[in-house]
Amino acid sequence: MDTLKAIARLAYYQSAATHDDNPFDLTCSRLFVIDETGHLRLILESPDVYVGMAAIPCLHSTIGVDPFVAVETCGWAAPLDDVHASLPRPSEHPHRRRVRLVIVADRMGTMVSAIGFSDQPDDLLVEVEGADGSLADALREAVRRLDLVQSLPGNEP
Numbered sequence: 001m002d003t004l005k006a007i008a009r010l011a012y013y014q015s016a017a018t019h020d021d022n023p024f025d026l027t028c029s030r031l032f033v034i035d036e037t038g039h040l041r042l043i044l045e046s047p048d049v050y051v052g053m054a055a056i057p058c059l060h061s062t063i064g065v066d067p068f069v070a071v072e073t074c075g076w077a078a079p080l081d082d083v084h085a086s087l088p089r090p091s092e093h094p095h096r097r098r099v100r101l102v103i104v105a106d107r108m109g110t111m112v113s114a115i116g117f118s119d120q121p122d123d124l125l126v127e128v129e130g131a132d133g134s135l136a137d138a139l140r141e142a143v144r145r146l147d148l149v150q151s152l153p154g155n156e157p
Contacts, residue, residue, distance in 0.1 A: 004068075004106060004110060005112050005128060006038070007034055007068055008070075008102060008112040008114040008126055011038075011040055011072075011102050011104055014040050015072045016100070023074075023100055024074055024098045024118040026072070027047065028046055028047050029045070029048070029071060029072060030042060030044070030046075030071070030073075031053065031056065031069070032069070032071075033063050033064070033069055034067070034070055035066050035068075040070070043056075043062055049073045049138075050138050053138045054138070056069065056143070056146050060150045060155055067107055068104050069104070069143050069146070070103065070104040071103050073100075074099065074100045075098075075101065076091040076096045076098060077099045077117070078093030078097070097119055098117070099117055099118070100116045101115050103136060105139050105140060107143065111140065112126060112127065113127045114126050
């Protein structure tokens with residue numbers, strides 16, 4: 001798990017270094033594959049992160065055998081209360097914070113998320129198995145389908 005945490009941290013900082021302006025204001029989500037040494041290779045940019053992840057299995061020959069798949073996106077985070085039921089969307093919450101999120105998944109579906117906040121750019125929150133919700137579910141499903149497609153005859157990497 002320490003390797004995956006290190007890969008997530010490295011992916012977060014490497015992807016941030018590729019932004020010329022504000023890494024907390026991306027126009028497109030980005031999907032990467034990462035090799036064993038931590039080298040990121042961009043495979044797709046998409047204005048809709050879910051559409052981008054759905055395309056991952058279609059890119060099976062481009063992705064090859066790299067052991068990690070990552071998604072980078074920006075959004076809003078907001079504190080949760082004890083009830084959770086009547087909260088506004090994070091983008092509408094009065095205490096919202098701008099975030100950049102990188103989720104890294106290995107081929108077994110284990111995930112680590114790296115979250116940075118625009119108001120504290122030097123603090124990085126790395127969560128082991130902290131990736132949950134619809135974004136993590138979509139990445140987990142994309143990796144599962146990628147492995148399935150790559151296991152089909154004629155599609156071996």
